Amino acid sequence: MIDNTTMSIMKQEMIFTRARHAPHTAAWTAMATPPESTKISLAQRLRAHAHDRWPALAQVTVRYHGKFAYIDGHLPDDTVLPLCRLRYGGSAHQWGFAIYLASKEGYEDSILPNGMPVGTAEEALDCACGLYLNDHTAWQTD
Numbered sequence: 703m704i705d706n707t708t709m710s711i712m713k714q715e716m717i718f719t720r721a722r723h724a725p726h727t728a729a730w731t732a733m734a735t736p737p738e739s740t741k742i743s744l745a746q747r748l749r750a751h752a753h754d755r756w757p758a759l760a761q762v763t764v765r766y767h768g769k770f771a772y773i774d775g776h777l778p779d780d781t782v783l784p785l786c787r788l789r790y791g792g793s794a795h796q797w798g799f800a801i802y803l804a805s806k807e808g809y810e811d812s813i814l815p816n817g818m819p820v821g822t823a824e825e826a827l828d829c830a831c832g833l834y835l836n837d838h839t840a841w842q843t844d
Contacts, residue, residue, distance in 0.1 A: 736790040751824045756831050785830035799826045815841040
């Protein structure tokens, strides 16, 4: 016979499993788009990081569509380089990463140099700029 505590744990596990595998649930919908404060801080952090680490870029722009932030680098000659796409997962400090593939003219989920599919926006920018600005030192981890 199952006691009340075991039954409660089983119900919680079922709810968690259902929410994890059904992104249309209310729990996932609430996290679908980053709040305005996160959008502002993300753009500020990326611009500051690009200024310090990637002097070949004249500017970094961020545009949003749903849970995604699209990062573009601008060269001094006005060339725009699509760099990566970040996926918001509920935290302003950890983002899913997709690299822009010029060969496919689209984004593909990828891993960062540290082996993880999520990381900071700055790590994602470094990974993408390492590729498109031809600086493999961006992929070295400590």
